[in-house]
Amino acid sequence: MSVLFGVGLLDLNWMPKSIVIALFILLTAPVGASALARASYKAGIAPWKGSVVDKYKEEKEED
Amino acid sequence: MSGIFLVLQILGYIFIAIGSFFLLLASIGLLRMPDVYNRMQTATKATTLEL
Numbered sequence: 001m002s003v004l005f006g007v008g009l010l011d012l013n014w015m016p017k018s019i020v021i022a023l024f025i026l027l028t029a030p031v032g033a034s035a036l037a038r039a040s041y042k043a044g045i046a047p048w049k050g051s052v053v054d055k056y057k058e059e060k061e062e063d
Numbered sequence: 064m065s066g067i068f069l070v071l072q073i074l075g076y077i078f079i080a081i082g083s084f085f086l087l088l089a090s091i092g093l094l095r096m097p098d099v100y101n102r103m104q105t106a107t108k109a110t111t112l113e114l
């Protein structure tokens with residue numbers, strides 16, 4: 001977001017394009033990451049040994 | 064007229080410098096974090112806010 005905004009400020013013709021790109025990244029990157037994390041948890045990859053809390057497991061046990 | 068563009072250019076370079084600094088921090092975190100989830104967190108946060 002910051003780099004895209006900077007590029008848009010350097011050349012104002014690129015500003016609309018970079019704003020659109022930033023919006024799409026802002027929408028898609030967290031969704032993709034959460035899908036990847038959930039899939040890797042379900043595939044059985046264990047969290048780090050020093051992890052304190054596992055909310056996903058607690059939520060499953062409640063159901 | 065050209066002074067405004069000079070200010071905009073300086074601001075743009077400052078933004079690019081901040082963003083690339085945080086991307087560097089994200090890559091260091093990607094190397095140092097212990098497991099998949101922490102690494103994913105650093106990479107995604109940097110991609111969302113800095114790119």
